[in-house]
Amino acid sequence: xxWLRRAESEPLWKDEFSVHAADERYVTRRQLAKFLVLTSLGxxxxxxxxxxxxxFHREPRFPEMPVMRAGDIPVGGVKLFGxxxxxxxxxxxxxAEDSYVAYxxxxxxxxxxxxxxxxxxxxxxxxxxxxFAIDGSVVQxxxxxxxxxxxxxxxxxVLVAVSVKA
Amino acid sequence: MRDAAEFPPKTRGLTAIAGAISLIAxxxxxxxxxxxxxxESYLKDDRQAALPAAIVSGxxxxxxxxxxxxxxxxxxxxx
Numbered sequence: 683x684x685w686l687r688r689a690e691s692e693p694l695w696k697d698e699f700s701v702h703a704a705d706e707r708y709v710t711r712r713q714l715a716k717f718l719v720l721t722s723l724g725x726x727x728x729x730x731x732x733x734x735x736x737x738f739h740r741e742p743r744f745p746e747m748p749v750m751r752a753g754d755i756p757v758g759g760v761k762l763f764g765x766x767x768x769x770x771x772x773x774x775x776x777x778a779e780d781s782y783v784a785y786x787x788x789x790x791x792x793x794x795x796x797x798x799x800x801x802x803x804x805x806x807x808x809x810x811x812x813x814f815a816i817d818g819s820v821v822q823x824x825x826x827x828x829x830x831x832x833x834x835x836x837x838x839x840v841l842v843a844v845s846v847k848a
Numbered sequence: 849m850r851d852a853a854e855f856p857p858k859t860r861g862l863t864a865i866a867g868a869i870s871l872i873a874x875x876x877x878x879x880x881x882x883x884x885x886x887x888e889s890y891l892k893d894d895r896q897a898a899l900p901a902a903i904v905s906g907x908x909x910x911x912x913x914x915x916x917x918x919x920x921x922x923x924x925x926x927x
Binding site: 711712714715718719721722725726729732735737739790826847 | 862866868869872876879888890909912
């Protein structure tokens, strides 16, 4: 029926295509707004989930586990062990004659294993050069949280891991 | 400077919708930052931030819903 159409009228495909360009722009913006609001709902759900987790949080119970005998390693020496399970690798350092510290060996950035740099007296992560002080706090690099500390108890010359403090 | 009433309703509607969407996007960025900051503090064993963060996040969500309803209303009025 093309011969019935006037020459200056819009092409046939525009008539047959039911969505006009201006309307389409409206629809797209509305869809974008809807998508953004749904994303906002997702963020709120995330925050609400953290709130529920915080309200119903119970302190975890950790087993008591002997790590080693005090004095088994020299000052500046390191002992690796697993706590609370064998998969949770931890690092114990003898910092002085009668002083021991232990931390989770997982870097708080992306869980690479940190090691003790004896010459600098600090823990270093080889993956992204995160550095932790001997007290577990962050010195430099991408980690934003300190290393979880393993609480040790010296019981008649035996160092016993009793809990984990995040 | 031309008065806003001189512009056709569709143009004014598009401007209002674009403004509302921009505001929603800014609020969404604040909400994302809020969620990451709350998660960081939660992982640090600091659970005090969870309640105020959830309240603020909920308020931002309600504002976003209000802006979305505004977009819908403007859209239906100028269409």
